[in-house]
Amino acid sequence: MRLACHGRQGLLGIALASVLCACAVADPTHPAPVSAPPGSPSPAASTAGLSSPTSQADESSASPGSCLAAASELDLDEQVDLLYMGAITVTTASQASAQLAAQQVGSVVLMADPGGARATGELTAALRAADPDLLVAADQEGGQVQRLAGPGFGAIPAASSQAALPTGTLRAQWGMWGGQLRDAGVRYDLGPVADLVPAANTAANAPIGQLGRGYGATRTDVVANASAVIGGLHDAGELSSIKHFPGLGNVTVNTDFGVAHDTVTTSDSPEVDVFADLAARTDSVMVGSVVYDRIDPQNPAIFSPDIITGILRQRLGFDKVIVSDDLGAAAALADYPVASRGTSFLRAGGDLALDVDPLSVAAMKADTVRTARSDPAFGAQLVTKAARVLALKHSAGLVGCQPAESRERTRADPIPQQPASAP
Template sequence: MPTAGRQRGTAALLCLLTALATACSSSSPSSPRAETTTPNSAPAPETPGPEDRVDDVLTGLDRRSQVAQLFVAGVPLDDLASGDAIAQAGVGGLFMAGRSELPATDLAAIAARWQSLSPGPDLWVAVDQEGGAVQALRGPGFEPLPSALAQGVLPPPELAALAETMGASLASAGISLDLAPVADVVPPGTEAANEPIGSFDRQYGGTAEAVATAAGTVVDGLDRSGVTATLKHFPGLGLVDANTDTTADVTDPVTGPDDPQVTLFAELADSPADPFVMVSSATYPRIDPDEQAAFSPAVVTRLLREQLGFEGVVISDDLGNARAVQDVPPGDRAVRFLAAGGTLVLTVDPALVPEMIDAVLARDAADQSFAATVDEAVRTALLAKEGAGLLPG
């Protein structure tokens, strides 16, 4: 559909051509050419860019509404009606948690209802759709997906087609964000001991090169279908022996900041598809001996953003129900993640969102430096929505 600027430019051009044609037909060859002048016309207004559209949205949001954009809240797939109230709270997104056999058409209707209830920009509607053991949506409209390990050995054209088909099925259900693919590297022979990833065949291969190739193909395939991908779990869960969802004090004593399983995230994130990066809640002593990754400025800001150059959305792993974060008060989880350089707080437990927002607002009011960090996170979050077509205009 032509823009207003293009329509005005076309109209002006037609008027000018008409005037020139009339002048030519009314003059005789023997008549001296009359000098004509055209009135100065104002240049057509420039089409608003992404930053302009973000500015427009920000002017319509009070501070609490801005901060709410930094939260993605879980909604159980067996109780999707409970998402209505969360959508009305103006959060940035909703995460369909669990497993479902509902048809894609039913999910699309629910997602559309959530969008209509949201008082702010359109919501991210997210899901875990990896394949194999981690395929949240299995009803009509969703093909059975092989595990990531099986996907990783497919010829690239087949994997690209599979990823695009997976993305198309998600988009048809109103889902705009897939919390996939896993970009963790599990060394061959250690799969059974790697509880969160290798034991479920969630890895695309046993080397950084293999994972980068396959996961990159999935990112691009999802993008071609209009779904944003999420690279997880930075700086990697391929060398741990416990699951942060169910275990406290999960530690990876091996991974360092320059290891290939870390730097591959930069390679994958440097994509026109603009994938998100999810940060784990394990601890990496060779990077930061004191803080879990999700709460670590050394991991999120100095490594991911500064050393590896990632400027996009950093989303947390679950900061709601995960056992790894239960020793930290909920409000502090959100504050510390954002202070570390994160963008979107994911909490599977939606009941924690008000407490988390209150904590962020309290710190925001008391700490000018933190307030500037929140400003940057809100802008990053909204720019991602603009790129995904979730902002008005």
């Protein structure tokens, strides 16, 4: 989104005290959810104690479609701003503000470690000063994937070690680690990993098994442990994103460094069932860049309508935000033109295009705007996508989805700011 008042016209620069939207935005082109796979927890069990960070009172006050109405009031450029997550790759507040201004996005992921919670809080405070409704994310898993460390951040063990803890203890630990993120101004953790890596493939599996990023070698273990992580994050007021749909467990190549093919997984494999079990609990799902030869051999998952729309939206009935894995720097996408990658992901059914290269964000956004103007059907889909992102941001305590007149009445209200330094 644009700087100062959150939009080019300031439509969404409103007081946090007045947020009233917590709607799950359904797409009328997608059928209702199917029943859970055999052996899955019941829907009641799936969501018990695992509500998103927004309070039940806020959820009950939202009218269905309010986020959709708010998104429809935005112009095309503002909608596209919402649909991109850029990156902050610098470590000082002034540099971060400049980098945000160059990208003009509604959310960012912190890709550099400022050096502890206090410095991170100062950086995120500067970002919030530029855009009070900016959603700040981090890639905080543990082990070799802990983006933010230093004083004020606990040392998080690898997921394979976390999995040895009782689930109640694991949830409590993530409540603490999530609280540290929130105190530092981070509202969205791009985790937990939900990839089911078969025991026989652990040693050969470069992206998950070799790095200890997995929560178990069975569907039951992964679901139980990932649920505890999500629960702990929600206890701390943090959003979650399970990844990397439809699962990296049957590959050997890490898509950060090369093209990966999965010759095993089908649309009803146990690896997919894990995501079905967790769909009701998480706030979003991240789609990976592997090519699944038995589902869609022509496209990586991140660009595949068969996978994103056909399986995740339609078969699993997932109606919340679908976020991409990195579109900017991943070697797996080297053969695809950079500028069109975000548009290809959105066309396939995704909502939030993640680009960890700040220098390519503008080109991706421009391509999406051009495509939407030349293809009215695609342009119309962006409203629903923007509405889902607005609902996600509301869950983080940010923007609301009131009618325009309500936003006008509250625009002058003060927006509370978190302290720049963590306790």
